[in-house]
């Protein structure tokens with residue numbers, strides 16, 4: 001499990017390491033600079049670096065070992081700038097021609113950053129950032145962005161934006177975070193569309209901003225360098241402050257008959273609206289539910305019967321008919337919402353499903369029904385999993401959605417935690433940066449980014465498949481939290497495994513390959 005840190009947590013870990021004598025600030029800065037340089041050299045030489053790399057780097061354009069190498073290092077006023085001075089020194093030692101520019105007054109530099117500034121002065125000079133005009137941007141020059149890291153607190157100054165814009169055609173490595181990117185929220189603190197880095201080298205652990213929102217686009221590829229904190233865990237932080245990357249649970253099937261692997265009931269809408277429920281049902285079956293039944297209005301029986309084989313079918317007329325089906329105690333997981341419809345009768349059926357107390361995925365139309373009806377919302381219970389996309393989330397939790405957009409220190413993980421606490425069940429806020437939280441504050445991010453990028457998942461019906469995956473896993477007895485986390489993880493892996501051209505129907509069919517790979 002990889003923890004994802006906020007800036008404040010990273011600072012606390014560093015401060016604790018220094019206070020306990022584990023490592024000094026200067027040692028960490030040296031390790032940070034040397035981690036970045038190791039990654040740069042590996043990139044330039046086209047070999048695998050010593051750091052694990054997330055995502056794909058473009059070929060390092062222009063420079064080769066033979067033609068020599070040049071870099072411009074842009075240093076900021078804090079410790080990110082301090083890393084920059086180390087990088088300048090180490091690249092110089094490796095034979096590079098290095099120029100260094102500084103934002104602000106050198107006299108204002110403090111601590112380890114000042115020490116490394118002074119070391120650099122033994123090698124070369126430092127000019128003001130405003131001298132860094134566009135005529136010096138030779139295409140082959142590597143730009144090292146050490147302007148701001150985790151300490152960025154407000155929008156970028158104009159001079160910084162101008163210099164960053166002028167680097168668009170150069171190979172660019174960002175130290176810790178691309179300057180302008182908020183390390184906690186993954187949003188860019190600039191009105192301008194800043195060029196992305198090709199490579200970002202961060203330290204100790206990824207920060208939330210590397211995975212949320214615009215983070216992956218701005219970072220390019222991401223490498224994580226150890227700075228002497230490897231053995232320092234997240235111990236000082238409470239459970240409800242820790243965010244991890246999503247990981248799948250152990251999905252090996254035990255021996256048994258089909259009903260010992262659970263029976264999922266997926267509710268479908270009326271005639272011509274059954275495709276979404278069929279996608280969900282197929283995903284539930286593929287992920288290993290022993291049996292899956294679609295319950296549809298009587299008029300939609302023929303349509304569904306013509307499309308289904310392994311999936312069973314039952315007519316669900318009124319709420320009484322639904323209650324009769326729910327009398328079968330073998331049905332242990334429900335999926336409601338995809339193509340379900342929004343009529344009053346649908347609200348009554350949703351109420352009956354919630355009242356049954358069974359594990360239930362509440363998606364799509366069922367979420368819209370919830371947002372309009374306080375009684376329905378009050379019927380949610382701890383075995384529910386809500387799977388809103390951004391629009392549905394904003395309808396269900398308007399205040400939280402506003403806070404995420406407008407409050408600088410609220411990131412998506414905090415918002416989803418608050419949402420889960422509010423409704424008392426697991427909430428899966430979908431997107432390329434899916435965030436999952438439970439009411440106790442457990443929280444993870446399933447990022448479809450870097451080596452797991454799958455933009456083709458933004459295709460009609462893919463959310464229905466996710467709902468089915470989670471329901472199928474809950475039918476197998478997986479807890480709502482693990483089912484949500486594992487379902488989101490499998491959803492991304494299936495999309496990555498299939499590749500571009502994917503449509504929603506392909507996702508359940510790709511699942512066996514993914515399941516086989518994780519079992520081996």
Ligand SMILES: NC(=O)C1=CN([C@@H]2O[C@H](COP(=O)(O)OP(=O)(O)OC[C@H]3O[C@@H](n4cnc5c(N)ncnc54)[C@H](O)[C@@H]3O)[C@@H](O)[C@H]2O)[C@@H](O)CC1
Nearest residue numbers: 025028029032078079080148149150151152153154155176
């Ligand atoms: N001992 C440590 O704390 C270590 C820190 N490291 C580096 O230090 C960085 C964090 O250092 P800092 O906390 O000094 O933060 P930064 O270096 O990211 O920036 C903080 C400085 O920028 C100023 N600032 C913030 N936003 C601004 C804006 N919009 N316009 C103008 N000025 C602005 C602040 O007043 C402060 O002077 C990390 O990202 C990492 O690169 C690494 O060297 C590892 C060790």
Ligand SMILES: Nc1ncnc2c1ncn2[C@@H]1O[C@H](COP(=O)(O)OP(=O)(O)O)[C@@H](O)[C@H]1O
Nearest residue numbers: 389430431432448455457458460461462463464
């Ligand atoms: N750019 C993206 N990269 C990766 N996954 C994405 C991206 N955009 C959307 N997704 C995923 O695709 C699914 C879309 O679900 P949803 O919005 O409900 O669509 P639909 O209603 O068409 O099924 C979600 O699981 C979401 O996390």
Ligand SMILES: [K+]
Nearest residue numbers: 145148175177
């Ligand atoms: K930076």
